Amino acid sequence: MVAPNATLAVSTVIFALRPTDDPGAESRARSLWIPLVRRLRNPFDNFWALPGGPLPAELDLRDAAAKTVEAVLGFAPRYLEQLYAFGDVDRSGTSGERVVSIVYWALVGDAEARRARLGQNVRWLRADRLPTLAFDHNAIVDYALWRLRNKVEYAPLAQAFIDEPFTITQLRKVHEAVLGRRLDPANFRRQLAAAGGLVDTGEHLAGTPHRPPRLYRFDPAAHRIDQGPLAGPGRSPS
Amino acid sequence: MVAPNATLAVSTVIFALRPTDDPGAESRARSLWIPLVRRLRNPFDNFWALPGGPLPAELDLRDAAAKTVEAVLGFAPRYLEQLYAFGDVDRSGTSGERVVSIVYWALVGDAEARRARLGQNVRWLRADRLPTLAFDHNAIVDYALWRLRNKVEYAPLAQAFIDEPFTITQLRKVHEAVLGRRLDPANFRRQLAAAGGLVDTGEHLAGTPHRPPRLYRFDPAAHRIDQGPLAGPGRSPS
Structure with a gap:
């Protein structure tokens, strides 16, 4: 027409x-x-x-x-x-x-x-x-x-950049690389805890003799990675 | 081509x-x-x-x-x-x-x-x-x-729907109309205070004899209404 x-x-x-x-x-x-x-x-x-x-x-x-x-x-x-x-x-x-x-x-x-x-x-x-x-x-x-x-400040975008399981430090490094600046480790840990969405695997990073850091996964229930409105099968708005 | x-x-x-x-x-x-x-x-x-x-x-x-x-x-x-x-x-x-x-x-x-x-x-x-x-x-x-x-939960969109100055109750009614549900008045007031962005005009609603409610404006410095990326003169991302 x-x-x-x-x-x-x-x-x-x-x-x-x-x-x-x-x-x-x-x-x-x-x-x-x-x-x-x-x-x-x-x-x-x-x-x-x-x-x-x-x-x-x-x-x-x-x-x-x-x-x-x-x-x-x-x-x-x-x-x-x-x-x-x-x-x-x-x-x-x-x-x-x-x-x-x-x-x-x-x-x-x-x-x-x-x-x-x-x-x-x-x-x-x-x-x-x-x-x-x-x-x-x-x-x-x-x-x-x-x-x-x-x-990346409010959605679990780092999922795209990191393989599970991961330590909090590894996750912070991803955020730092995305943001292009250093983050305070204690603040980052606190904000993660407040936001929720991580699952403690109960395991620790191998090859670290003293106080080996804990390994985490993203909680699929809390944090489905969200690709915007009408994005495909899920089609949930971002 | x-x-x-x-x-x-x-x-x-x-x-x-x-x-x-x-x-x-x-x-x-x-x-x-x-x-x-x-x-x-x-x-x-x-x-x-x-x-x-x-x-x-x-x-x-x-x-x-x-x-x-x-x-x-x-x-x-x-x-x-x-x-x-x-x-x-x-x-x-x-x-x-x-x-x-x-x-x-x-x-x-x-x-x-x-x-x-x-x-x-x-x-x-x-x-x-x-x-x-x-x-x-x-x-x-x-x-x-x-x-x-x-x-509307995080940006001052209500500016588009309300004339200044306004009372907190008037602003809440706008949010309720947009959201299609009632909001708790005390919670709403608390969240507004935490978010900032309102200026107390020092004036009160006329025609209300007992404890007349205060009148507010949006703070232009804190809360420029944001119309998305590349939206025009301002061109600040949303």
């Missing part, structure tokens, strides 16, 4: 924790990285851009985002949520063509991030230290990063 | 507080209502639907949503935020045409809601008691309602 009026693209900001390149950091310290794709055509020839592309006719929005992650990394993300639709009239940088991008953000687990083999024109870049990207992609990444850092 | 691959629509869920039609309610009790538009063609001929339409070529997404509110009610909303993009392959109900809808939600003040003169095929319906709507619009309204009720 109405003619198509824009090109609809789906792009994805894919966060992974990988070894930091901060000078002087602890040997096992990590930072947030995202894979970006080098553009090989104008506009923004040779600039880095978010992975994604035009919405395939046969795919729902979320499936298109998941497919992008699989194309870039070779596996499905642990967490995938719609972030925002970006559609300013002049954002595409090409005269005559209007592109509206529906952006998802994804979290990728440690083991998966290590396994990923990026293609020739794809590279991991530090999420909080990016060069000038194509289009409005710096603003998009900044917003995704803000959303991740905000949500 | 890439052909348009979908029709992009922008629709808006417009919430207003209007006198309730609950049987036996207090005379000044209110409920949440939204204006809906009766469809005059297939698919879903004669069903109620959210106001909106195809994205105009010259408008940013947010401006398209604001324009819809003005077209339906005759004025701009006090609050406007992007809700979600709905784009399942089969949601449009018409063979061959794919429609992706970017949905905004809006809040309308009391005085404005009273002033609104709806067009012939537009009607206020109770947001929490809707008939079967066109397309997937029931799911969209349900999600918008969930988002409003969730956000």
Whole structure:
């Protein structure tokens, strides 16, 4: 009835924790990285851009985002949520063509991030230290990063970045890597206790002779990882 | 470079507080209502639907949503935020045409809601008691309602529904109308005090001889009303 009026693209900001390149950091310290794709055509020839592309006719929005992650990394993300639709009239940088991008953000687990083999024109870049990207992609990444850092304070997003069981210290390191700052250990422990959602496994970390730290799991009943409204089978709002 | 691959629509869920039609309610009790538009063609001929339409070529997404509110009610909303993009392959109900809808939600003040003169095929319906709507619009309204009720617990959304100065009781009535349930007055007062963000005007409600209640304003420094990421001039994330 109405003619198509824009090109609809789906792009994805894919966060992974990988070894930091901060000078002087602890040997096992990590930072947030995202894979970006080098553009090989104008506009923004040779600039880095978010992975994604035009919405395939046969795919729902979320499936298109998941497919992008699989194309870039070779596996499905642990967490995938719609972030925002970006559609300013002049954002595409090409005269005559209007592109509206529906952006998802994804979290990728440690083991998966290590396994990923990026293609020739794809590279991991530090999420909080990016060069000038194509289009409005710096603003998009900044917003995704803000959303991740905000949500990790109240939702069990760290589940995506950590393997169970884990110690409180290991969990704190994940939060520190996501937030990009140190957290006070005693405060962190207190806030975790207040929030609930962890199960004491009754076991302790092996190989630590004196007062070995306890190992925990996430409580599935308290803390189902929440991927936003209408996210799929669960379809519970975020 | 890439052909348009979908029709992009922008629709808006417009919430207003209007006198309730609950049987036996207090005379000044209110409920949440939204204006809906009766469809005059297939698919879903004669069903109620959210106001909106195809994205105009010259408008940013947010401006398209604001324009819809003005077209339906005759004025701009006090609050406007992007809700979600709905784009399942089969949601449009018409063979061959794919429609992706970017949905905004809006809040309308009391005085404005009273002033609104709806067009012939537009009607206020109770947001929490809707008939079967066109397309997937029931799911969209349900999600918008969930988002409003969730956000009113931590953000000063009530600003959109109340004129300053106000009493704590008046503010509680707004929250009750939004949430659709009674709140304990002492608890409500305690939570407000803990959250901060109100300024005591030093004045009292006129016309109340004994212990006249205090009048408050929102503290603009503590509580700028927040309309989501990239929302316009302020552009602070929600």
